[in-house]
Amino acid sequence: METKVFQRIYTQLTGITKATVSLRAQGVANEELAMVHGRLAQVVKIMGDIITLQVFSGTEGIPTNAEVVFFGEPPMLKVGDDLAGRFFDAYGHPMFGDSEIEGEPREIGGPSVNPLRRKQPSELIATGIAGIDLNNTLVTGQKIPFFADPDQPFNQVMAMVALRAQADKIILGGMGLSNDDFLFFKNVFENAGALDRIISFVNTTEQPPVERLLVPDMALTAAEYFAVEKKEKVLVLLTDMTLYADALSIVSNRMDQIPSKDSMPGSLYSDLAKIYEKAVQFPDGGSITIIAVTTLSGGDITHAIPDNTGYITEGQLFLRTDSDTGKVIVDPFRSLSRLKQLVIGKKTREDHPQVMNAAVRLYADAASAKTKLENGFDLTEYDERALKFAHDYSEKLLAIDINIEVDAMLNTAWQLLAKYFSKTEVAIKSELVEKYWPAN
Amino acid sequence: MKTQGKVTGIISNLVVVEVDGPVAQNEICYINLAGTKLMAEVIKVIGKLAYVQVFESTRGLRVGTPVEFQGHMLEVTLGPGLLSKNYDGLQHDLAKMKGIFLQRGDYTDALDFDSEWDFTPLVEPGTQVIAADWLGEVPENWVKHKIMVPFTFTDKYTVKSIVPAGKYKVSDTIAVLVDTKGEEFKVTMYQKWPVKKAIIAYKEKPRPSKILETGVRVIDTLNPIAEGGTGFIPGPFGCGKTVLQHALAKQANADMIIMAACGERANEVVEIFAEFPHLDDPRTGRKLMERTTIICNTSNMPVAAREASVYTAMTIGEYYRSMGLKVLLLADSTSRWAQALREMSNRLEELPGPDAFPMDLSAVIANFYARAGFVHLNNGSNGSVTFIGTVSPAGGNLKEPVTESTKKAARCFYALSQQRADSKRYPAIDPMDSYSKYLEYPEIQEFLNKNISENWVELVMKVKNTIQQGREASEQINILGDDGVPLDYHDRYWKAEIIDFVILQQDAFDVIDCNTPLARQRYMLEKVMQICNTNFHFDGFEQCSSYYKRMINTLKQMNYSEFQSEEFYNYEKELDTILNERRVQ
Numbered sequence A: 001m002e003t004k005v006f007q008r009i010y011t012q013l014t015g016i017t018k019a020t021v022s023l024r025a026q027g028v029a030n031e032e033l034a035m036v037h038g039r040l041a042q043v044v045k046i047m048g049d050i051i052t053l054q055v056f057s058g059t060e061g062i063p064t065n066a067e068v069v070f071f072g073e074p075p076m077l078k079v080g081d082d083l084a085g086r087f088f089d090a091y092g093h094p095m096f097g098d099s100e101i102e103g104e105p106r107e108i109g110g111p112s113v114n115p116l117r118r119k120q121p122s123e124l125i126a127t128g129i130a131g132i133d134l135n136n137t138l139v140t141g142q143k144i145p146f147f148a149d150p151d152q153p154f155n156q157v158m159a160m161v162a163l164r165a166q167a168d169k170i171i172l173g174g175m176g177l178s179n180d181d182f183l184f185f186k187n188v189f190e191n192a193g194a195l196d197r198i199i200s201f202v203n204t205t206e207q208p209p210v211e212r213l214l215v216p217d218m219a220l221t222a223a224e225y226f227a228v229e230k231k232e233k234v235l236v237l238l239t240d241m242t243l244y245a246d247a248l249s250i251v252s253n254r255m256d257q258i259p260s261k262d263s264m265p266g267s268l269y270s271d272l273a274k275i276y277e278k279a280v281q282f283p284d285g286g287s288i289t290i291i292a293v294t295t296l297s298g299g300d301i302t303h304a305i306p307d308n309t310g311y312i313t314e315g316q317l318f319l320r321t322d323s324d325t326g327k328v329i330v331d332p333f334r335s336l337s338r339l340k341q342l343v344i345g346k347k348t349r350e351d352h353p354q355v356m357n358a359a360v361r362l363y364a365d366a367a368s369a370k371t372k373l374e375n376g377f378d379l380t381e382y383d384e385r386a387l388k389f390a391h392d393y394s395e396k397l398l399a400i401d402i403n404i405e406v407d408a409m410l411n412t413a414w415q416l417l418a419k420y421f422s423k424t425e426v427a428i429k430s431e432l433v434e435k436y437w438p439a440n
Numbered sequence B: 001m002k003t004q005g006k007v008t009g010i011i012s013n014l015v016v017v018e019v020d021g022p023v024a025q026n027e028i029c030y031i032n033l034a035g036t037k038l039m040a041e042v043i044k045v046i047g048k049l050a051y052v053q054v055f056e057s058t059r060g061l062r063v064g065t066p067v068e069f070q071g072h073m074l075e076v077t078l079g080p081g082l083l084s085k086n087y088d089g090l091q092h093d094l095a096k097m098k099g100i101f102l103q104r105g106d107y108t109d110a111l112d113f114d115s116e117w118d119f120t121p122l123v124e125p126g127t128q129v130i131a132a133d134w135l136g137e138v139p140e141n142w143v144k145h146k147i148m149v150p151f152t153f154t155d156k157y158t159v160k161s162i163v164p165a166g167k168y169k170v171s172d173t174i175a176v177l178v179d180t181k182g183e184e185f186k187v188t189m190y191q192k193w194p195v196k197k198a199i200i201a202y203k204e205k206p207r208p209s210k211i212l213e214t215g216v217r218v219i220d221t222l223n224p225i226a227e228g229g230t231g232f233i234p235g236p237f238g239c240g241k242t243v244l245q246h247a248l249a250k251q252a253n254a255d256m257i258i259m260a261a262c263g264e265r266a267n268e269v270v271e272i273f274a275e276f277p278h279l280d281d282p283r284t285g286r287k288l289m290e291r292t293t294i295i296c297n298t299s300n301m302p303v304a305a306r307e308a309s310v311y312t313a314m315t316i317g318e319y320y321r322s323m324g325l326k327v328l329l330l331a332d333s334t335s336r337w338a339q340a341l342r343e344m345s346n347r348l349e350e351l352p353g354p355d356a357f358p359m360d361l362s363a364v365i366a367n368f369y370a371r372a373g374f375v376h377l378n379n380g381s382n383g384s385v386t387f388i389g390t391v392s393p394a395g396g397n398l399k400e401p402v403t404e405s406t407k408k409a410a411r412c413f414y415a416l417s418q419q420r421a422d423s424k425r426y427p428a429i430d431p432m433d434s435y436s437k438y439l440e441y442p443e444i445q446e447f448l449n450k451n452i453s454e455n456w457v458e459l460v461m462k463v464k465n466t467i468q469q470g471r472e473a474s475e476q477i478n479i480l481g482d483d484g485v486p487l488d489y490h491d492r493y494w495k496a497e498i499i500d501f502v503i504l505q506q507d508a509f510d511v512i513d514c515n516t517p518l519a520r521q522r523y524m525l526e527k528v529m530q531i532c533n534t535n536f537h538f539d540g541f542e543q544c545s546s547y548y549k550r551m552i553n554t555l556k557q558m559n560y561s562e563f564q565s566e567e568f569y570n571y572e573k574e575l576d577t578i579l580n581e582r583r584v585q
């Protein structure tokens, strides 16, 4: 932040906690930024002339006579075409000692789009991954997280999706990203020759956790600039939102707020919704699509973070390793794209919805057969076929290393259905069966 | 003189204001932030300090900012032009707002004060009237919108004058009334009413005695909701709460639909904006949007306005009920409103109840649900507000305060099951856990038997029984294995599966299957129950399951066909052929 003439300077703190400092000051605005002992802080509470500031990097070593300088404005990001191809920290400062960018300062965490000015999303995002395109089709303007245990290759899948998505800009918001993962993203984007389309805001594990709280707002402010002003298709990648939520709980605990479920703040739903709801399709072509990562612990989706996320996002993509084939798959039961019905059978072939449902239903039959097997019961002839189908389905369609077009996915699905089942067992509308049932 | 104040404290959207005069609990005030007025509501008063919840972001607010109190509670404006509008939670017209983004303090009028309406008087000078009596009417879309004696008028009045038929603006005086003391009052076509107060200007609220047809089989057939009744839909995310509510909004047999999108996704409201103007109302053939009003406070809109949004919706519902209309009010999701209460209660440092929700949560919810109902109006007509809310239980666990409080207040319980949703058995309403208390009302039973078929209620009980038997059989098969149980168990299991696939499951995205009128529900239920009452001969359980799968397949094709079309009857014939193959004579 640059120094400005009207800055007010104070040197007497009246209180210090792990995350906040308080002091007497006048004329301070809610949510305005300040520098406390050289660290960035934000006003979170005002009572009379007592101001409470949240210090992003923590209060360790701050003395009571620390210098406090108020900036008179909330957190800002300079936006402009200059953003493209650059790496920034959580405060929006260029990394690697780069020079500051040229641009117009914008408040981050700005207002919401009037719902009447949105357009209903209708543009398919093809990823080549059948577990996504066939079963959980994505659409521009959608917000969807990967739910994955920490050992799943979610960042790799996300990078792959991002590069295939044909977005005008890809904005990476990294929160608590390990340095290795950060370098992974950097390399993948570089190798793909896509760096000029990429903008990154990164808080790594080496930096203070509370700083992460600024990352999504920074990324989305940049996204809004390109989507609104440049009418571009912007894809925002947020990883890992669980670490973001952890930072929220650190702050609220230190501020003595009453925690609700899983020691998360009672406002977790609203806090996450404010971020995810920035996903939008504008009528004039610009859009913001958000793909996030929410890491789970032990696959538990009832924990407050995935639970609140699921209530907010438009579905979730659940990654797991299939013991049958040893491949990482997009789990068809627990994954969902809520916007798929806007495109499947409309932007894709007419048989898409029914083929998708039939295959998932038969895959479920295989799952029950497997349970039977595990409980020591005999399998019927149908069960045997279902299990074989499941194996092929997992290998040829669900695995994340698949990269084919949607029509090819549908053809593969018909092949598998016909190979293992009769027409009545498949139970698809007869007119579609007539048309697409493979001849051989 | 309006009470004035100055901001002395700010914690997020809770603001402390020192006042120079009287203030009332729930009074509205405006904080004047450099010319932008931020609306707020008093939620606590201690001495000269009023604690207000601001319906906007408080970014940039400073101590010392002037505040002006308005002398009234949060009100809605009621009059012609409410239908088809899209409002925010405080009834500001979203269409009139400037720009792509919602700007703080851009408070737009709820009604179009410039438009003219075709007014026809319904009373003559000299008529005696009281609050809510109809003075005249104007056509609004296809509704005859009644212009009423304002609900705030507590005396008895005589009509002194009324304007002749003609075109008037909502703010024009259309009648002059005289009270018992001889004082005159001018009445326009609009009035205001505080949202937290129920409109009770009706004669009586009897027990509901009819059902509200929704076209959703698992509701109408198994657990019908009454006209003027209450129900709620709890379910984990992704189980189909919103799809079900949208289906109700599209198909329910109501004159007017009010949808309160409370703290959920903006894209779901956009879906309504995009689709409803083009979809036909199955009953009137008019566009769905013509009977719909949307109150929209999505999850990224100000949290404090979430609570207001459901009250705004209810008040508009009560207003139309007073015109003798059948209103269906849908709120998705009432949990977000409860969470908003929780956020504020925590900021006020109130003693928390279970899961940190406020102690009076149950009472707040019960009071709200109590505003629904079927009423006899003073003039002998009837009106109703049917209310169905969704609940989003944390972690999908129904033992949480919002679900439990709502269960005490609502009479229909439509529990969505994760298991059913996972296996794509939509709508995922669990047929056994769910209930409708109305099904036990003698007057409702009589209505069903009279209007659907003679022994309908008995038949429905048999259906439930068959499902229950199927469940028990399925459990035994799971424990003992396919071979370990008598064939009869498989037969019972599959009979329940037929009911599940053909009656319970319904594809909300299929143009035909999505909406099943009662006559068709009866036809299909009788068909299915006829199969359930038939004995078949099987040589083994595999034969049994493939046979039932064939029947299910054909019955589903019937569901996908136009009712009683040639195609429909062809599938029915096919079914009869299948039936005859293994029927035991």
Ligand SMILES: Nc1ncnc2c1ncn2[C@@H]1O[C@H](COP(=O)(O)OP(=O)(O)O)[C@@H](O)[C@H]1O
Residues within 6 Å of the ligand: A336, A337, A338, A339, B235, B236, B237, B238, B239, B240, B241, B242, B243, B244, B426, B427, B428, B506, B507, B508, B509
């Ligand atoms: N009746 C139905 N028919 C077909 N699909 C459904 C039905 N109900 C729900 N779904 C599927 O489930 C998804 C989630 O439903 P939704 O109503 O948004 O869930 P919730 O509001 O409970 O989170 C939908 O996007 C759709 O794919």
Ligand SMILES: [Mg+2]
Residues within 6 Å of the ligand: B241, B242, B243, B264, B332
């Ligand atoms: Mg929903």
